[in-house]
Amino acid sequence: MSAVRTVLGDVPPGELGVCDAHDHLFFGCPRMPGQELSSAAAARAELTAFREQGGGAVVQWTPYGLGRRAADLPPLSRETGVHVVAATGLHQAVHYDEDTLKGLRGRLADVFVSELTEGIGTSGVRAGLVKVAGGFHALDAHARWTMTAAAEAHHATGATIAVHLELGTGALDVLDLLCGELGVPPQHVVLGHLNRSPDLVPHRQAAESGCYPAFDGPSxxxxxxxxxxPDAVRALADAGFGDRLLLGADTTTAAARSVGGGPGMPHLLRRVRPRLLRAVGEDLVARVLTQNPGRAFAVRWPV
Structure with a gap:
C-alpha cells in the first residue's frame, strides 16, 4: 500500500489532512546570513499557528546541507499534532561551498537513497521526497547532475521528486530531462513556484504531462x-487538472514567519484559501489542500 513518509513514520495519504505542500521549518543558506530559520521554538509556534487555522501537514522542502535539523522534526510534529515530511536532495550550486559539492561527487544518488530509506545523518528520520532545483529558463550542469541523481533515487525507492523552478521558469526543460531522458513517471514529479511565472501556456503543457503543478509562496x-x-488555478482546473494542483506557503526567512511579522504558514489558510474559494469553489479547494498532496507524496516505499 502507498504511504506518505513522515518524520514519525509512514501514514496513509488520506490521514494528512489540510496540507501545506511546500514550506520550511528550518532553512539556512550562506547567501542569506542572518535570515536563517534556525529556532525550534519559532518553528513550534509556526506549526501551532498553522494547526489553529486547520492545518494538518507540512512538507518541508529543505534539502541536504541547508540546516534541516532533522532530529528536531519528530518532537515538533508530536507536540503540535501536525504531520511533517522531510526532504533529501540538493539545491542550486550557489547555495553550497565548493568543498561540500566536491564531497558529494560520485555518491549523490547514494546519499539520497540512504536518507530516504535509512535516515538523515544520525537522526533516524527518513526523508519523504527528493528536492532539486532548475535555473532561470535553463538547466545548467549542476541541475542536470542533481536531477540525474534524483532520478536514480526515485527508481530505487519510488520517492517523489519536487523541483524548485527558478522564478517559475524552465518547467518543460525539467520534464524533458526527468521524465523524458531519465524515465521518471510524471505523476512522481512536483513542479514548484509556477505562480511566479503566470504564463498559462507552459502551465497547461506541464500539466498535460501528468505532473503535479504547485503554486507555492506569496509573491x-x-x-x-x-x-x-487564482486565474491560473482556475484555468488548469477547467482544463481537467484539478486533481493535480498543489498549494504551499514556502516560508524561507525568519522575517517571513508569522511569528516574525510576516505571512508564514497560516497565510495559506487565512488568506489564500478564502481567495481561492471565491474563484474556484469549495470542492476544488478541498481537493487541492487535502486529497492532492496525499497522492503527490505517497509511494510504495521499500521496507
Missing part, C-alpha cells in the same frame, strides 16, 4: 502578483 514585488494565481 514578492518583482514576481507575478498574487491576484493572478
Amino acid at each position: 514578492h514585488a518583482h514576481h507575478a502578483t498574487d491576484w493572478r494565481m
